[in-house]
């Protein structure tokens with residue numbers, strides 16, 4: 180059965196100056212012809228047309244009509260695009276008219292991208308990159324996502340695949356000629372070198388940060404005794420009033436998370452309850468949550484209390500020690516010889532130095548602006564499977580039959596990376612990340 184022709188509003192929610200409706204599939208051009216009632220414009224050339232309801236002939240809007248013939252289109256199918264006046268009723272009327280055309284069906288979230296995947300226009304890392312691009316909020320996220328949507332990992336994986344196929348061909352040639360003395364010998368040792376080299380390369384890729392943290396934000400927990408100035412600092416860093424600040428110790432009870440970007444690096448700042456002994460059950464729960472936030476943070480900002488003392492911090496994450504109120508203490512703002520950051524949440528002095536330090540610490544998790552090979556944990560898992568299979572192939576070097584088997588397992592892992600094999604179970608979740616009309 181041929182896939183239905185899908186339509187959807189691809190631009191944002193009306194009212195807007197302009198709204199774009201996309202129709203994708205074998206019946207797209209016929210639907211456009213029925214709406215516009217005239218000869219279709221040449222491909223990729225916009226023409227002004229009066230759109231009419233094919234059912235009653237009523238004029239619905241004057242719109243631009245654009246056609247993108249498959250397979251060189253965003254979905255690989257024929258696509259017709261209608262650029263309408265973005266009024267609520269205009270868009271609703273055109274969508275209703277499309278719904279009335281036989282063979283057309285309203286698209287669900289990610290349906291167009293799913294079509295592009297099935298038509299081979301995009302592979303899985305590109306689809307993931309596209310989803311990340313639509314969600315990107317900071318400059319570093321945008322650059323990373325765009326590189327992946329553009330095929331950064333796809334090209335790397337293609338190179339790995341070719342090298343694996345080469346090695347496999349050499350090993351198999353060795354097997355075929357095994358009864359003819361030492362014909363396959365040199366091929367085999369060539370293959371073993373190639374396998375070792377690729378394993379070393381994948382090892383480096385796996386060692387480097389993956390884009391997971393870049394996507395979700397580096398988790399930055401702020402901890403310390405009551406009145407240390409934690410909430411004041413979080414408000415200052417995020418340039419918003421996210422947390423209540425008062426002179427009363429024990430003001431913050433709950434954990435408060437706020438997103439912010441420093442030099443394009445995404446962070447999630449977590450304000451927490453001040454650490455102290457207390458009989459108050461609510462505050463005690465807040466302090467337990469504070470400790471949990473610190474234990475799972477990527478970076479911890481430990482702030483000194485008003486007496487200048489630090490509470491012990493239990494975490495594996497790097498800890499940056501901060502002393503606030505430099506405006507009162509007169510301490511020079513910025514890091515001192517011990518790496519202790521003096522700053523003022525009132526004047527903002529010392530904040531830039533702290534921001535630089537945070538970006539530097541975050542580099543180990545999100546890189547320093549270079550495009551990361553792996554964008555997420557799924558990609559990391561399959562590359563790790565591929566790497567493990569290569570190590571097994573290396574360990575089995577004495578037995579070409581086993582080597583070939585492990586190389587096939589490595590190829591299978593690469594197939595899962597690009598979406599050529601065995602990924603059906605994760606596709607629904609992935610396409611569900613898109614909006615309708617994408």
Ligand SMILES: Nc1nc2c(ncn2[C@@H]2O[C@H](COP(=O)(O)OP(=O)(O)OP(=O)(O)O)[C@@H](O)[C@H]2O)c(=O)[nH]1
Pocket residue numbers: 404405406407408409410411412423424425426427428429430431432451452453454503504505506507522523524525526
């Ligand atoms: N002068 C000055 N006052 C500050 C500074 N930072 C915080 N304060 C004041 O110190 C008091 C406590 O600040 P908060 O930000 O509420 O401290 P906290 O650590 O969040 O306190 P709890 O939530 O109660 O644990 C408030 O009155 C702030 O205005 C600073 O850098 N300079």
Ligand SMILES: [K+]
Pocket residue numbers: 405406424425426427428429430431
């Ligand atoms: K307080």
Ligand SMILES: [Mg+2]
Pocket residue numbers: 409410411422423424430431450451453
């Ligand atoms: Mg607070």
